Amino acid sequence: MSQIIYIPDKPPIPPDQQPTVNVFAAVVEPKLINNLVRCLNRIAPLENLRHLKRVQKKHLEDGKTLIALILCLASENDSNMDAMPQDVRELVTSYQLSAFITKVCKEAATTKEEWEEQCKLWPTSYHPPTYNIDGITGFNEEDTQSVFGFMRLAVELAQSNKLVVNAAVIVDPSVKQVIASACDHHISSENASTSNAGGEIDFRNRLESVGSHLDSNGATIHGNLPSSASLKTLKQSCSTVSCLYPWQWTDQQLQHLSNSCCWHPLRHAAIAAIESSAARDRHLFPTSGTIGDKSVETDDIGPHCNLAKRQKTNLENAKSEEKEGTDIEGICSKSGRPYLCTGYDIYLVWEPCIMCAMALVHQRVRRVFYAFPNPNDGALGSVHRLQGEKSLNHHYAVFRVVLHEDVL
């Protein structure tokens, strides 16, 4: 099965091996809940365990509901009830509760999988990262098809040259439009000056036509897509992929001196795609914005749109608000000059190297999708994990798109 996997900021802990702490809990009468919770929040607030829900509801087989609540934190090795703070103990006595010790998860969940596992112990709340980005909590069917579609385009672009190279496609997801695309130009190949450039132009035309398909109906993209056999070839002949072997440009021999204008050791696909999107920006919006300029005002709308999304913390409401947010964002990106690649996604066939990953931070890309991990120099989970680097001024969400025959 093809799937989209979120690559979180921290190395994942297996969901069932999350650190736990002991708490005192007690089963209580439903009618007492409100009073007790109010009281406990005052005398024993769960300060460092804000992700924990105070109350657990269990539906029993006979149709009844069992309600338990957390009284207070317990020590790890002392199960004696005397270890409870004085005022909690008084509460237990006056309500005649029978306290017991149970394990709860110590840290807030960072992924949906962790969260689901946590709730088996005791219910917690799950707030996706503060820079809440669509997709972290999952993709709906339409978005999933769109992601697969754009990744297929990247894979096809990677194979459009004689040599297998990395490829990048920058997309405005609000209108499902390709903004820029590029292949590696870090080495020269025999046919680089002709079919490379030409191939990319052809490809771009095709991207546009496929893009419009995607727009009307994400599920109906077909066309000349790579077969699973060619996907295997892609993985086997990847010695010329820039981000996998950033230092090996020196080993590449120039075939013809006449082609020498085509290579640059730092022209990895992502860098070239960023350059292409910047060129598009300069072309479409020739006047540069200054203070008081209209273009700055429209730029201003961006953060407000995102604010609505950032405030979306409740998983239940996520779906409906997502729709709304996308609509507003769509209007923004149509009416105003883009600020770098704010709001855009990039699709890369291989996980980017650290240079490319940082370039994508600088250019303010919103989401990075890659198909194959990069064990040599991968910066988004394999060797480094740049998306979790707190000091950076921008953070994107990272996803791996696992391609399988059924989408190719």
Add this chain to the structure above:
Amino acid sequence: MTSTYCTASWIKMDSSREDCSSDTLRFMELAIQQAKLALNSLEVPVGCVIVEDGMVIATGRNRTTETRNATRHAEMEATDILIEAWQRDGLSTSEVAEKCSKCKLYVTCEPCIMCASALSILGINEVYYGCANDKFGGCGSILSLHLGSREAHTSGNQQGRGFKCTAGIMASEAVALFRSFYEQGNPNAPNPHRPLVHNRAGQ
């Protein structure tokens, strides 16, 4: 452009000028001149020069606002000039690599993670920088890419070995330029909350 709104905590000075040779200071002075050119163009003021055999062979300054490409840092500008020139001269990849291995780079602020990696990929011999970059620095502040790739150390590869790095050359001059920039405000920030005290944006 590409600015962060933050405190000035990134300013770290460990300038030890007595250790610097007069050549080092002379080249850093030229890098500062480049940073001033950037400042005059309302760009984040970072500049650099690349030196081969005691001669400046390329200069660069931050050009992120003008190009609307936040990767156009001084280092990228300067190295592009060289690569393109060497290609026009018909140099092969191995000759270009050979050339790079003789180059020293003088830059007013610690290369960011992207630039540090780029300099390592090119095989630049040595880097001298002014002030540290506590938010994005790739030569010790956040990551230490000048130490080379993991792969190079295990396989003994010539490539990916990293480069020698010297910090704190004329750091206070570099910081003073940033101060000037943030005092004049960043007209290119998408939503300027306040007119001054920014980070070294986009570098």
